[in-house]
Amino acid sequence: MDGFLATPVGHLALTVAQAMALLVPLLIGVAYLTWAERKVLGAMQLRKGPNVVGPFGLLQPFADALKMLMKETIIPAGASRALFIMAPMITFMLAMLAWAVIPVNDGWAIADINVGILYLFAISSLGVYGIIIAGWASNSKYAFLGALRSAAQMVSYEVSMGFVIVTVLLCVGSLNLTEIVRAQADMWFIIPLFPMFVIMFISALAETNRAPFDLPEGESELVAGFFVEYSSMSFALFFLGEYANMILMSALITILFLGGWYPPFDIAPFTWIPGPLWFIFKICACLFVFIWVRATFPRYRYDQLMRLGWKVFLPFSLVWLVITAAALKLFGWLPA
Amino acid sequence: MIAAAFYLFAAVLIASAVMVVTSRNPVHSVLFLILAFFNAAALFLIAGAEFLAMILVIVYVGAVAVLFLFVVMMLDVDFAALRQGFQRYAPVGGVVGAILLLELLLVFATWRFATDAAGLRLNPTPGDVENTRALGRILYTDYVWLFQLSGLILLVAMIGAIVLTLRGKTTTKRQNVAAQVARSGSVNLRQPPLGAGLGEIGIERPPVEAPKPKQVEHAGGHHGGHGGHH
Numbered sequence: 001m002d003g004f005l006a007t008p009v010g011h012l013a014l015t016v017a018q019a020m021a022l023l024v025p026l027l028i029g030v031a032y033l034t035w036a037e038r039k040v041l042g043a044m045q046l047r048k049g050p051n052v053v054g055p056f057g058l059l060q061p062f063a064d065a066l067k068m069l070m071k072e073t074i075i076p077a078g079a080s081r082a083l084f085i086m087a088p089m090i091t092f093m094l095a096m097l098a099w100a101v102i103p104v105n106d107g108w109a110i111a112d113i114n115v116g117i118l119y120l121f122a123i124s125s126l127g128v129y130g131i132i133i134a135g136w137a138s139n140s141k142y143a144f145l146g147a148l149r150s151a152a153q154m155v156s157y158e159v160s161m162g163f164v165i166v167t168v169l170l171c172v173g174s175l176n177l178t179e180i181v182r183a184q185a186d187m188w189f190i191i192p193l194f195p196m197f198v199i200m201f202i203s204a205l206a207e208t209n210r211a212p213f214d215l216p217e218g219e220s221e222l223v224a225g226f227f228v229e230y231s232s233m234s235f236a237l238f239f240l241g242e243y244a245n246m247i248l249m250s251a252l253i254t255i256l257f258l259g260g261w262y263p264p265f266d267i268a269p270f271t272w273i274p275g276p277l278w279f280i281f282k283i284c285a286c287l288f289v290f291i292w293v294r295a296t297f298p299r300y301r302y303d304q305l306m307r308l309g310w311k312v313f314l315p316f317s318l319v320w321l322v323i324t325a326a327a328l329k330l331f332g333w334l335p336a
Numbered sequence: 337m338i339a340a341a342f343y344l345f346a347a348v349l350i351a352s353a354v355m356v357v358t359s360r361n362p363v364h365s366v367l368f369l370i371l372a373f374f375n376a377a378a379l380f381l382i383a384g385a386e387f388l389a390m391i392l393v394i395v396y397v398g399a400v401a402v403l404f405l406f407v408v409m410m411l412d413v414d415f416a417a418l419r420q421g422f423q424r425y426a427p428v429g430g431v432v433g434a435i436l437l438l439e440l441l442l443v444f445a446t447w448r449f450a451t452d453a454a455g456l457r458l459n460p461t462p463g464d465v466e467n468t469r470a471l472g473r474i475l476y477t478d479y480v481w482l483f484q485l486s487g488l489i490l491l492v493a494m495i496g497a498i499v500l501t502l503r504g505k506t507t508t509k510r511q512n513v514a515a516q517v518a519r520s521g522s523v524n525l526r527q528p529p530l531g532a533g534l535g536e537i538g539i540e541r542p543p544v545e546a547p548k549p550k551q552v553e554h555a556g557g558h559h560g561g562h563g564g565h566h
Contacts, residue, residue, distance in 0.1 A: 046533045083367075114466050118390035125398030129370070132402070136363060136409050144409075151406055155399060175387075175468055303511070 018110045022099055030243045031061035037291050044295040071232040076139060079229065083137035088230065088237035091130030095244035098123040102251050103178045105261045105275040116177035117165060120252060121158075124207060127245060128154045131209075131216065131226050134238070138229040146225030149302065150209060150216035156309035157206040163317035164200045167193060167324050168256050173335030181260030183335070188259035195320055197257045199313050201289070204249040206309070208242065211294035215302055250286035251279075258282045342382055349375035362408045366401060373397045387468040 004010040035050065035057065042049025050057030075084055101116040103109040113119060128151050135147020169175065171193070172183040183189075190197045206213040217225030227238050254260060259282075261275030300308070328334045352375065355368040373396045380389035465473075475483050 046531075113386070115386045115390050115468065118387070118394065122390050122393040122398060125394055128398075128402055132405055132409075133367075136405075148406065148410070151402055155402055158398070304513075307513070 015110070019100075022102075022104075022110060023096060026096075026099060026244065026247065027240070029247060030240055031065070033243050033247065033287060034064070034239075035061050036287070037294075040288065040291045041295050044292070065236065068232055068236040073232040073234060074229075076229050078139035080137040080139070083133050084229075085234065087130050087134035087137055088227075088234045088241070090133065091127065091241035092237040092244075094123055094126050094130065095241040095248060098248050099251075101177055102248075103181060103255070103260065104279050106178065106182070108276065109178065112176065112178055115175045117169065117175050117180065120177070120248075121162065121165060124245075124248070124252075125154075125158050127207075127241075130238075130241065134230070135226040138226075140229050142223045143226050143228045146216045146228070150226060153206055153209070153213065153215065153305060153309075156306060157203040157313070160199055160309065160313035160317045161203040161207065163314070163321050164196045164203070165256070167196050167317070167321045170321070170324055170328060171333075171335070177255055181255055181262070184259040185262060188257060188262070188264075190257040190259075193257065193320075193324070196317065197253070199317055200253055200256065201286075202308075203313065204253060205290065205293065206305070208245045208249055208290075210246065210290055212297040212300050213305060214299060215305065246287060246290055247283060250283040250290070253286050254279060254282040258286075338382060342379065345375045345378040345382070349379070362411075363405065366405045366408050369404070370397055370401050373401065385467060387471055 005014055038060075039049040039057070041047075050060040053059045053063045075081060098120055100111045101109055101113060101119050103112065109116075131150045131154075132147045135143045135145075135150070138144070168180065168189055171189060172180045174180065174183075205211075209216050215225075217227070227235060230238060261279045263270035263273065263278055349372055352368045352371040356365045356372065359365050359368060373392060377389040377392045377397075380386070380392060
């Protein structure tokens with residue numbers, strides 16, 4: 001067995017198996033996230049949510065997927081065909097690609113690379129291309145306006161997110177995701193860096209185009225935003241990509257601030273639960289807040305969104321970065 | 337294996353760079369430019385410069401090219417009109433190109449590598465230090481003044497751009513967020529019981545449960561308990 005794994009074919013087979021072991025649960029997670037969102041929103045709005053297909057509506061996501069598959073794929077006459085088909089694929093692929101570096105437990109990452117956090121940041125900043133290409137290739141004014149809004153919004157919030165990541169990196173002294181989690185063995189970074197956690201969470205909402213920052217698809221003025229012209233599987237790919245990105249952002253927040261696979265207290269009943277379960281549980285908690293925010297807040301106006309990003313978050317995160325650096329230097333807490 | 341990967345990425349890089357110049361649609365040009373950036377990042381990775389590869393993707397693909405695409409998509413440029421004077425301008429362009437080529441040739445003809453360059457090229461970072469740390473050491477110790485200076489130049493450019501686009505207060509309408517948040521009376525906070533909405537406490541909508549059989553109203557007596565007074 002070991003001999004086979006050492007050959008190039010064996011290595012390839014192993015990598016594919018690892019990727020499958022991560023992506024299949026992820027896709028099932030995406031399916032049930034859509035179900036959970038409808039259930040939670042239903043409960044918050046005093047409705048029942050999906051409850052017809054299967055017990056508690058548990059088979060609803062699969063019924064929806066089947067419905068999407070059966071529908072006709074429509075490509076608008078004026079569309080730029082190749083780009084129109086490519087855009088949802090880009091969105092979906094990028095959402096999957098980023099998971100390669102996520103450490104689910106100590107040493108459980110498909111690729112434990114030195115610059116893991118930069119890789120994640122790079123992939124998440126590429127997500128805007130799927131949207132912007134979709135908006136342009138559709139040759140529709142609603143889709144185009146949605147794409148423009150989305151591009152401006154994602155570029156704006158990436159800046160403050162970058163500063164949040166730099167602040168965490170200052171406290172860790174490494175770009176490796178596993179090292180970032182290990183640095184939180186004694187204390188999760190949410191405690192000393194709580195304001196940064198808040199900024200990171202709100203930026204993640206903006207980065208994934210979720211309510212209250214879902215202006216790119218603001219249905220009251222843009223019909224459905226950048227994916228107005230999409231139908232059938234191409235629409236489903238956008239949908240899957242968007243929800244996978246939500247889970248990815250929650251995983252990123254978990255790694256940066258919530259101590260990854262570590263239990264909250266290092267004592268008996270908490271340490272019985274294995275690390276990956278803690279990791280999944282923390283992601284679920286983040287996702288619940290994502291949905292909770294959607295049920296609570298009305299949509300931002302566009303100028304308010306830009307003001308929040310550039311005039312509030314950017315200066316604040318910059319000042320907090322300087323404060324953190326000064327504190328680390330003064331007290332001699334800088335990691336070696 | 338590595339050599340094959342290098343030639344693959346280098347070939348795609350050059351091909352997409354050619355497509356940037358020759359493609360008819362400016363949006364396609366920008367997309368090919370992005371492909372070129374990606375291949376350059378892959379070449380960095382092959383050379384062992386993982387930090388530079390990631391920064392190239394983050395800065396150029398994630399930010400600069402997005403803004404390019406943004407501008408190009410919004411501009412309504414008639415490229416047929418731009419191509420019209422090609423015959424007339426071709427000689428001038430040819431002369432400029434020839435001069436540039438000559439200068440490049442002169443530079444490369446007299447180029448001499450330092451004696452230890454060949455060894456350094458194969459091992460860009462010292463073995464025990466990771467790439468990012470090695471770059472940081474060089475940048476913040478040996479070249480700290482140049483690094484700060486380049487930052488200062490970028491700051492000046494940024495201030496210049498802001499000054500050029502800043503309009504006076506006469507044309508812009510500003511929202512005073514503090515005043516708006518502080519005004520009173522516009523938001524009512526209600527505390528409905530658990531599992532009930534505003535309808536159940538008598539606001540906006542009747543309760544959802546099925547209508548009960550008509551009962552004799554008790555005058556006074558108990559308050560609350562049932563909420564069907566609409």
